Amino acid sequence: MALLEISDLSKTFGGVLAVQNVSFSVDQGIVYSVIGPNGAGKTTLFNLITGIYTPCDGEIRLGGELVSGLAPHQLARKGMGRTFQNLQICMNMTAIENVMVGGHLSLDRNLVKSMLRFPSLRRADAVLREHAAELMVYVGLEPYLNSEASAMSYGALKRLEIARALAAKPRILFLDEPAAGFNPKETAEIDNLVRKIADSGITVVLVEHDMKMVMNISDRILVLNYGRKLTEGSARDVRDNPEVIAAYLGTAA
Numbered sequence: 001m002a003l004l005e006i007s008d009l010s011k012t013f014g015g016v017l018a019v020q021n022v023s024f025s026v027d028q029g030i031v032y033s034v035i036g037p038n039g040a041g042k043t044t045l046f047n048l049i050t051g052i053y054t055p056c057d058g059e060i061r062l063g064g065e066l067v068s069g070l071a072p073h074q075l076a077r078k079g080m081g082r083t084f085q086n087l088q089i090c091m092n093m094t095a096i097e098n099v100m101v102g103g104h105l106s107l108d109r110n111l112v113k114s115m116l117r118f119p120s121l122r123r124a125d126a127v128l129r130e131h132a133a134e135l136m137v138y139v140g141l142e143p144y145l146n147s148e149a150s151a152m153s154y155g156a157l158k159r160l161e162i163a164r165a166l167a168a169k170p171r172i173l174f175l176d177e178p179a180a181g182f183n184p185k186e187t188a189e190i191d192n193l194v195r196k197i198a199d200s201g202i203t204v205v206l207v208e209h210d211m212k213m214v215m216n217i218s219d220r221i222l223v224l225n226y227g228r229k230l231t232e233g234s235a236r237d238v239r240d241n242p243e244v245i246a247a248y249l250g251t252a253a
């Protein structure tokens with residue numbers, strides 16, 4: 001059974017058919033990319049799956065469980081993590097505190113209660129802090145372990161967002177343009193990180209405009225055009241598909 005199953009998902013805004021009858025499924029532990037020309041419906045699809053928008057029609061199943069219509073925090077508790085196209089980092093906090101915020105989600109409530117009741121709040125804080133530090137090292141942010149978020153470069157902040165999402169222990173991680181604004185070296189580093197995350201068993205779904213990155217790291221690719229599924233397949237299938245080439249060139253196939 002696929003980890004994520006999307007059936008006939010649709011969303012309209014006024015008269016705009018942003019996503020129309022889109023179906024696909026994502027197996028566990030793969031890198032699955034969603035591409036398409038500007039306005040194709042990629043962000044709307046992400047927002048539907050991660051609970052920011054409510055679908056007009058269709059179903060979303062995570063691990064076989066129907067989750068369409070749940071709020072983002074409920075989905076997060078079920079193992080759905082995400083990063084955003086525009087950074088959502090608290091700049092008045094330290095880097096590690098930002099990651100700890102993500103970790104609060106994953107703490108078992110009974111564990112939190114017992115920690116609060118018994119020795120002190122400090123122990124819960126220490127556990128979160130230690131895990132957050134491990135994640136910062138994992139995503140390549142060791143030099144920033146004692147930094148303020150505001151002192152970090154854009155590239156480092158994008159990694160920090162990934163660390164924060166990982167702190168919630170997701171089963172599936174949605175990355176919205178993880179390489180946006182990156183130079184080729186930074187993009188290659190993010191490639192490696194995404195692959196490492198997927199190889200650890202966490203499924204990665206991403207929207208990305210950098211075609212080189214998409215073709216490099218994706219196990220499967222979904223192509224949207226005018227809100228519809230144009231095709232789905234391996235990097236080679238997609239690259240060689242004349243309809244995809246035509247959609248990107250803005251001509252009829």
Ligand SMILES: Nc1ncnc2c1ncn2[C@@H]1O[C@H](COP(=O)(O)OP(=O)(O)OP(=O)(O)O)[C@@H](O)[C@H]1O
Nearest residue numbers: 013016017018036037038039040041042043044045
């Ligand atoms: N909140 C909204 N209200 C009205 N129309 C919207 C809204 N969000 C998206 N749309 C429209 O839905 C369509 C799909 O937009 P969407 O942002 O999902 O595409 P996209 O593939 O992510 O584009 P881009 O690559 O430019 O980010 C577009 O025609 C867009 O104008």
